[in-house]
Amino acid sequence: MITVVGTGTGAPLPPDAGAALAGAGLVVGGRRHLAAATAMPDTAERVVLGPLAPALDAIEQFLEKPADQGRVVVLASGDPGFFGIVRALAERFGAERLDVHPGVSSIATAFARLGLTWDDAVVVSAHGRDLRTAVNVCRAHPKVAVLTGPGSGPAELGAALRSSGRVLVVASALGAGAGSGPAPGSDSAPHTSERVERVTPAEAAARDWGAAVSVVLCLDESRVLSPVRTVAGPPPGPARWALEEGEFAHRDSMITKFEVRALALARLGPRLGEHVWDIGAGSGSVAVECARLGAAVTAVEKTLDGVGRIRANAAAHGVDVTAVHGAAPTVLSDLPDPDAVFIGGGGRELPAIVTACARRARRSVVVAMAALDRVPAVRDALVAAGLDCDGVLLQSSRLAPLPGDVTRLAATNPVFLLWGVRPPVRSEGVAQ
Template sequence: MIGIDGGGLPPGADDALAAAEVVLGGARHLRSVPVPPSASRVELGPVEPALERLAGRRGVVLASGDPGFFGIVRLLRERGYEPVVLPARSSVQLLFARLGRSWDDVAVVSAHGRALGPAVNVCRARPAVAVLTAPGAGPAEIGAALDGWPRTLVVAEDLGGPDERLTTLPAAEAAARDWHPLTVVLCLRDPDAVPGRGWHAGGEPVPPGRGWALPDDAFDHRAGMVTKAEVRALVLARLAPRPGTLVWDVGAGSGSVAVECARLGAAALAVERRADDAARIAANAAAHGVDVRVVEGEAPAALAGLPHPDAVFVGGGGPEVVAAATGADRVVVALAALDRIAPTRAALHAAGLAVDGVQLAASRFADLPDGSVRLAATNPITILWGTRP
């Protein structure tokens, strides 16, 4: 394997090419290296037929940058090859060198040959993300998908090539432009921020060190309008928030569920009809150092046009809200009113979800004047969840 970055071949590449019986690579890579006349030149299109040309022959595979970083090395090893890798500089390494910025805090995701949605959700959730792109999953598509999230993009076109260019612009403006087919995108919450000294590549790991299902007083709330910690613990388990997913918190109140999902690495969107609670959600998110997009409005009308969720928590609203949210693969509903259980269960079934549920009745320790404790009951809550088979 030989990596190519526009700055010359890595050490040992000339000898490997001279001894090759077959050289595989994209058309632009084959044009850029000295392929010996005796070697077969195989232009990569469909991968499997090209790899068959390597069988029993000394071969060289050409690839961009470091082929061990989201590259073809994995595919070769899956097919039983044990490649010798001569890497060049990866496109991500080149990008940050051009910017003069450290990048140990940056999450790196790929939309090349993969779905764009998970990569965009990481951009929605994390302060600094580098995206390896592909046709149909490039700067324009990323910029459009970030509508509603304040982000700045640095678009690096043709890194190391003759058309190299770096452009910094708001995400919304990237959606309206045409771009070079070879791009890497850096998505930033604050383009002027100097990242703190960390210890874990890609930013702080998840789950967070303080755990989850935080105490109720970890969130500012209105007169006890917060999903209680015991309920939140089960809700989080059923929502399964994680990097690459988007979770809606509908009827969010204090936004405790949305904030906890964001702390677990998911992109989070909170829908709340009250302006004072919407402000509390934003303040709670900031206090915990996470991003939560707040949409002020009443569900189900406020849900129209929002990006498609992977999971939805409904903490406020009737079966009509549940019905509007059932495009997700996971829907979790917390109910205090018994008369809403049957119609909510019916709405989940009608959406084709497999439905289950439980009632939680927790009693918490409460101090007595003599220093002993008693048990103080909290209101029973019924939790229903639906999952797509």
């Protein structure tokens, strides 16, 4: 049996640790945990928890010894079952061999310091992971907790969110004992040395935060209080999509029709943690729908009144869409790379826009066109960028009333929908 004790965010070690340590033959933990583990026998082996593989190997070797050598005790910060070591231990030794005593996580502690619930928060780990996912989640949701790591801390997060309008709450040394006291402008309690500071993304980007930061909360403070929840985590996805055109403000029916939008969304596949561009966004109907499905979205529109409509439609549907005023492809160079792109406008510049987008999209590009003449050039641009291209001509007829309580079919304008998908990267040595 392996006893895993979550130490929470503070010291000394929790009461659960004392009884476990008394019979320990091997104790694995961080340096500060081992230093505080005064209850373990002098004969117990100690392994500093740095790189994970050597610690797991040491545990495996000890488990091969006779049972009278003592038990294995693993000391881990916070709640070890939440983005913690329990996953690695269960994969290596089996969950049935674990006796887990959870502590209070840094996420729960950070929200507690602010007096906020966190059943409606989205939690994302940037520790040893690409920061891009955390940034996209922060842009799309009003209450996000980011577990930090080297190269993915408050400074890097702030630099990526400068124009987001969010507030960052940086929690450092949570649970630390009495000492230096809070930093100027800190919201931390006066009797601790921990720091819980509200800063703008720009302020976070300009500072050297050191290694003590464990979690950053990214908040839209106008929306941090949500109604009573039944399901924890991000809000459930929309009950329906491909909304009626009448649910968006638009000009002279210049809007992607819901039949086209339905297939475009299916090919875009917008989801939590991703970034989608909507180019030539017009009313922003596709942008809004992608945001409703959880993605971070940037909508590019060359008319000022169009930018206003995009923002109004996003607000009406309760989502965040970054509206950029300018003409593609010129303005695209200033935008973060997308996972998927929808192009609903472009005129004569359409092939150049498709080329620019296809070179940068990680996954897919979807193009809607009414003009037959532009289809070959768009297809060539998608293929030249290395994407697998396919498409359809959508022709639909909607039910429409006639006098006498009868119904006819009213045809909508035909639209070509082309999409390019980046083929998966094959690993070397894998059979083709």
